[in-house]
Structure formats: C-alpha cells, structure tokens
Amino acid sequence: MTILASVLTTNLAILVLAGFIGFVVISKIPNTLHTPLMSGTNAIHGIVLLGGLLLLALPEIAPVYQLDALSEALLVIAIAFGTINIVGGFLVTDRMLEMFKSRPKPSAEKDEGEDKP
Amino acid sequence: MSALPLATSFLQQQSFLDVLYIIAFALFIQGLRGLAGPTTAVRGNRIAALGMAIAIAATLLQPGEHRWGLIALGIALGVAVGVPAARQVKMTAMPQMVALFNGVGGGAVALISWVEFRRLGSSYGSVTVAATESDVGRFHGLLVGHPAVPTYVAIFSVFAAIVGSVSFWGSNIAFGKLQEIIPGRPISFGSAQQVVNLVLLVLALAAGVDLIAGAHSQLLFIGMLVCAALLGNAVVLPIGGADMPVVISMLNAFTGLSAAATGVALNNPALIVAGMIVGASGSILTNLMAVAMNRSIPAIVAGGFGGGGALARAEGAGEHARTVKSTSAADAAIQLAYASRVMIVPGYGMAVAQAQHAVRELTKELEKRGVEIAYAIHPVAGRMPGHMNVLLAEADVPYDQLEEMEEANQEFGRTDVSLVIGANDVTNPAAKNTPSSPIYGMPILEVSQSHSVIVIKRSMNPGFAGIENELYYEPETSMLFGDAKSAVSEITAELAQL
Numbered sequence: 001m002t003i004l005a006s007v008l009t010t011n012l013a014i015l016v017l018a019g020f021i022g023f024v025v026i027s028k029i030p031n032t033l034h035t036p037l038m039s040g041t042n043a044i045h046g047i048v049l050l051g052g053l054l055l056l057a058l059p060e061i062a063p064v065y066q067l068d069a070l071s072e073a074l075l076v077i078a079i080a081f082g083t084i085n086i087v088g089g090f091l092v093t094d095r096m097l098e099m100f101k102s103r104p105k106p107s108a109e110k111d112e113g114e115d116k117p
Numbered sequence: 118m119s120a121l122p123l124a125t126s127f128l129q130q131q132s133f134l135d136v137l138y139i140i141a142f143a144l145f146i147q148g149l150r151g152l153a154g155p156t157t158a159v160r161g162n163r164i165a166a167l168g169m170a171i172a173i174a175a176t177l178l179q180p181g182e183h184r185w186g187l188i189a190l191g192i193a194l195g196v197a198v199g200v201p202a203a204r205q206v207k208m209t210a211m212p213q214m215v216a217l218f219n220g221v222g223g224g225a226v227a228l229i230s231w232v233e234f235r236r237l238g239s240s241y242g243s244v245t246v247a248a249t250e251s252d253v254g255r256f257h258g259l260l261v262g263h264p265a266v267p268t269y270v271a272i273f274s275v276f277a278a279i280v281g282s283v284s285f286w287g288s289n290i291a292f293g294k295l296q297e298i299i300p301g302r303p304i305s306f307g308s309a310q311q312v313v314n315l316v317l318l319v320l321a322l323a324a325g326v327d328l329i330a331g332a333h334s335q336l337l338f339i340g341m342l343v344c345a346a347l348l349g350n351a352v353v354l355p356i357g358g359a360d361m362p363v364v365i366s367m368l369n370a371f372t373g374l375s376a377a378a379t380g381v382a383l384n385n386p387a388l389i390v391a392g393m394i395v396g397a398s399g400s401i402l403t404n405l406m407a408v409a410m411n412r413s414i415p416a417i418v419a420g421g422f423g424g425g426g427a428l429a430r431a432e433g434a435g436e437h438a439r440t441v442k443s444t445s446a447a448d449a450a451i452q453l454a455y456a457s458r459v460m461i462v463p464g465y466g467m468a469v470a471q472a473q474h475a476v477r478e479l480t481k482e483l484e485k486r487g488v489e490i491a492y493a494i495h496p497v498a499g500r501m502p503g504h505m506n507v508l509l510a511e512a513d514v515p516y517d518q519l520e521e522m523e524e525a526n527q528e529f530g531r532t533d534v535s536l537v538i539g540a541n542d543v544t545n546p547a548a549k550n551t552p553s554s555p556i557y558g559m560p561i562l563e564v565s566q567s568h569s570v571i572v573i574k575r576s577m578n579p580g581f582a583g584i585e586n587e588l589y590y591e592p593e594t595s596m597l598f599g600d601a602k603s604a605v606s607e608i609t610a611e612l613a614q615l
Contacts, residue, residue, distance in 0.1 A: 018390040019397045021394060029402075030155060035211065035215075041373065049225065050387055072187055074232050082221075091200065092203045099208075
C-alpha cells in the first residue's frame with residue numbers, strides 16, 4: 001500500500017509542480033508570439049509518443065499481457081500520430097519564428113529570398 | 118517468469134533514463150521560456166525540440182523487446198505526413214494546420230489508452246487498495262506481469278481516453294471548419310444542444326466509471342470512445358469561426374492534460390511534465406483569448422454565436438433599410454494618399470484572400486509619400502491566437518508598426534483614415550452600444566473614432582459570427598467591395614498614378 005501510494009503521490013507531485021512551472025513560465029507573452037507559443041507547446045504534447053514506444057518494447061513475459069495484432073496496429077497509428085504532432089509542430093513553429101527573427105532590425109530586405117518559399 | 122533479471126536491468130537503466138528525462142525537462146522549460154520572448158523564440162523552439170529528441174532517444178535506448186519494424190513504420194509514417202505538411206502549409210492556413218497537429222496528438226493519447234485497456238482492462242477493478250508496489254511488476258513504469266492494476270491507473274487511463282478522443286474529434290472539426298470543408302457557421306441542434314452535450318458527457322463518464330469499477334468489456338470501452346468522439350463533434354460544430362482562437366487553444370490544453378494523465382497511468386514522468394506544462398500554458402492562453410472577447414469559456418463551449426446573431430440580424434434588417442456608402446479604388450487611393458496617418462485594421466478576410474503581401478506593398482507606397490502607417494491588431498482577429506502577427510511578419514511588416522488593441526485605441530483619435538481589411542466583429546460598435554448584441558461587452562478596436570474609415574469587404578454578408586456590423590452604416594465609413602487582395606492591389610495601382 002505505502003509504496004504504491006508513494007508512486008502515485010510522487011507522480012501527483014510532479015503533475016502539480018509541472019503545472020505551476022507552466023503557469024509561471026507563460027505568465028506574460030506578447031500578442032505577437034501567441035501563435036508560435038501555441039504551436040510550440042502543441043508540438044510538446046506529442047511526447048505521448050513515448051507511451052507508444054514503451055508499449056512496443058514490452059517484453060512478452062506474461063501471455064495475458066501480450067500485445068495482439070490489433071494492439072500493435074493501434075500503437076503504430078499512435079506512434080505515427082505522435083510523430084506528426086512532434087515533427088510537424090516544431091517545424092511549423094520554426095517557420096513562423098524565422099519570419100519574426102529579422103523583425104527588430106529595419107534591414108529586413110536581405111532575407112526576403114528565404115521568406116518566400 | 119523470472120522477475121529478478123528484469124528488476125535488475127530495470128534498476129540499472131532507470132537512473133540513466135531518469136537523468137536523460139531530467140535533461141529533457143530542463144530543455145522543455147528553458148525552451149518554453151524562450152518562446153515567451155520575441156528575440157529568444159527561435160532558439161527556444163529549437164531547445165524544446167532538442168529536449169524532445171533526447172526524451173525519445175532515452176526511451177528507445179531502453180532494453181526491452183522492441184518491435185523495431187513497427188516502431189520504424191510508425192515513425193516513418195509520421196515523418197512522411199508531418200514534414201511535407203509543415204513545410205508546405207501556407208501561413209494563411211496555419212490555424213487549421215495547428216488544429217490538425219493538435220488533433221493527432223489527442224488521437225495518439227486515446228489510442229494508447231485503448232491499448233492499455235486491451236492489455237490490463239481485464240484487471241481493472243479487481244484490486245485492490247491493498248496491492249503493494251511489490252505486487253505490481255513494472256517495465257519502465259508500465260505495469261506488467263501481475264493482474265493487480267491499481268485503481269488510479271485505471272482512472273487516469275480512462276480520463277486520458279475520454280479527453281484525448283474529445284480533443285481528436287474536436288480538433289478535426291475545427292480543421293474542417295477552417296479549411297472550409299465544413300461550413301464555418303455554427304451548426305447546432307438549437308436549444309437541444311446543451312442537453313445533447315450533457316447526455317454525451319454523462320454517457321462517456323458513466324461508461325468510464327463502469328470500466329474502472331471492473332466491467333471488463335471492450336465494447337463498453339469503444340462505446341466510451343465513441344461517446345467522447347461525438348461529444349468532441351457536438352462541442353465544436355456549434356462554435357462560430359470567431360470563437361476559433363479560444364477553441365484551438367483550449368483543445369491544445371486538453372491534449373496536454375490528457376498526455377499528462379497518460380503519464381500518470383504509465384508512470385512516466387516525461388509525459389507528466391511535458392503534458393502538464395502544455396496544459397497549464399494552454400489554459401493561460403485560452404483564458405487570454407476569452408478575456409479578449411469578454412466571453413467566459415463555458416459560454417463559448419456551451420454554444421456559438423448562432424441563435425443570438427441570427428435574431429439580431431433579422432431585427433436590424435427589418436427596422437430600417439439603411440444604406441451604405443460605397444467607394445472606388447481610385448477614391449480610396451486619393452483619400453489614403455492625402456492622409457498623414459493611416460491605421461490598417463486586418464482581420465480574417467485578409468488571411469483568406471492572402472492579401473498580406475499586397476497590404477505591405479500598399480503601405481510601402483504610402484510611406485514613400487510620407488504617410489505614417491500603423492497596424493491595429495485585435496487579440497482575437499483571425500482564427501487563432503496571434504494569427505495576424507504571423508501573416509504580417511511573413512510580409513515583412515516592421516515589428517514596431519504593429520499596435521496591440523489598447524495602444525491602437527488611443528491612436529484612432531489622431532488617425533485620418535482607418536483601412537479595415539477583412540476585419541468584422543472586432544470592429545463592431547455594437548459590442549459597446551447594443552446591450553442585446555451577442556458580442557456586447559467584447560473589447561473592440563474603436564475604428565469609428567478615426568476621421569474616416571474605408572472598409573474592404575467582399576459583400577455585405579455578415580461575418581462568421583453572423584452579426585450585423587453598425588460600423589458600415591456610419592457616415593464616416595465608406596465601403597470598397599471586393600476581394601481583399603485585388604482591392605488592395607488596385608488601390609496601390611491607383612496610388613502609383615496619382
């Protein structure tokens with residue numbers, strides 16, 4: 001009981017603290033960055049991919065817990081989804097931020113070739 | 118079977134895994150801090166991506182019986198879809214792309230929870246408050262090898278399944294609306310909408326509780342996913358386009374929270390930390406958006422502008438058949454050329470017409486003539502938070518010309534011409550003057566304070582929110598009908614001939 005409970009409490013502690021960090025870090029953001037921030041954090045929740053990776057590495061120690069074909073298929077889709085989320089999210093954010101990059105300097109003309117794909 | 122080798126390898130590797138995970142957390146947090154500042158944002162995003170790479174590498178490095186073929190297949194599929202999509206998407210299509218990426222994240226959460234149920238569901242409810250950790254086999258945090266599934270694991274897994282499914286379907290609907298596959302106008306069951314939503318929510322929760330209590334039915338789990346899916350559809354379908362910034366950032370927060378819940382169920386700190394950070398920052402952003410519209414989040418979720426807007430429109434049309442003053446590109450060019458200060462007010466129409474480069478050309482031409490240019494950016498203009506800023510940045514508009522709402526509202530008084538390009542609801546004076554209007558109380562850009570207003574608009578059709586805009590009937594306003602891009606280009610051409 002106690003050890004199991006401590007696993008849960010540890011995880012809940014991590015949960016709460018991470019929530020506070022999220023609040024504190026993002027307490028003040030300029031309007032300009034709302035989109036990149038959202039799309040950047042959007043990429044981060046693709047981390048759920050790790051769950052799929054771990055499940056597909058399960059040793060087959062107990063027959064009851066083996067993954068059947070359907071489970072494996074679901075996990076492949078989950079991993080594909082997670083990868084789209086991560087790769088797409090970070091790339092798109094990067095593209096957006098590249099456009100803001102040269103902003104403070106008035107000599108933005110040079111980068112023009114890069115900005116238009 | 119033999120638990121000892123598993124346990125030792127688990128212990129040996131776990132500390133290494135944990136260190137890598139901790140490095141990844143630090144990078145996520147540092148990256149996010151970077152994303153909050155204009156000069157550090159590019160680096161911040163890359164730091165977060167590096168953190169992600171480390172977290173994935175650490176996970177793959179773990180000993181285990183990896184189905185490498187399947188893992189590679191999944192990742193390859195994801196890269197094959199994600200990279201070209203992210204590379205090719207136009208800046209104007211960014212909101213739907215973000216919605217789509219968010220949706221697949223939610224889908225991944227739901228699928229993983231489903232697999233967890235398929236693995237462990239037959240042991241849900243069988244234990245056991247009394248189970249100790251030593252009763253429970255663990256493989257990198259996953260439960261294995263013992264039929265004792267602690268209740269909390271079932272609870273978090275079921276929660277993740279429901280929220281993930283809502284997020285997946287909700288985001289797909291948002292994508293469909295923004296891509297205009299589905300009409301952007303609110304689609305709803307009318308007054309029955311709230312009841313339908315409530316029933317679906319209750320059904321999903323009841324199924325979830327039943328499963329946690331030990332109903333070992335796969336069918337029930339699927340039923341729960343379906344209810345959650347229908348709920349996702351039912352919640353987002355009635356939401357009008359104008360509320361999209363709130364919805365997208367809310368769904369983003371949802372997916373984050375569901376990922377964190379998956380983390381608790383799988384006992385994986387990386388998922389918990391990353392998911393929670395997204396959940397928290399997403400909630401802040403959602404709240405910011407809702408405040409900018411003076412609407413409560415529950416009110417937005419409970420139903421879009423639909424009914425009320427239609428009423429107000431019918432009323433307005435019936436009472437007085439008013440006329441608007443229309444103008445030509447040539448007249449607009451003259452008006453702009455002799456102004457000393459022009460405020461550009463962009464909205465979703467500019468995004469649809471992809472007019473941002475044309476607008477930049479026009480303002481360059483005006484600047485040559487010594488006209489002072491500024492852009493007034495409403496926080497919810499467009500279809501996602503910060504939408505206008507992204508588009509204008511793409512067109513190389515100098516950062517310091519962009520004015521946020523409060524700043525801009527102080528400036529309209531000394532503005533000669535406000536050029537409204539495809540913005541509608543965010544300029545509607547009804548938000549200030551008409552208590553019966555569905556948008557009453559929403560902070561707006563007070564365009565009508567400027568000496569004159571030119572509105573570029575396709576037609577007199579009301580915007581996505583379906584609300585008549587009083588601004589168009591005011592004496593200082595003239596309308597230039599047409600597609601934003603061609604209208605702006607025409608003005609620029611006329612300007613060159615002056």
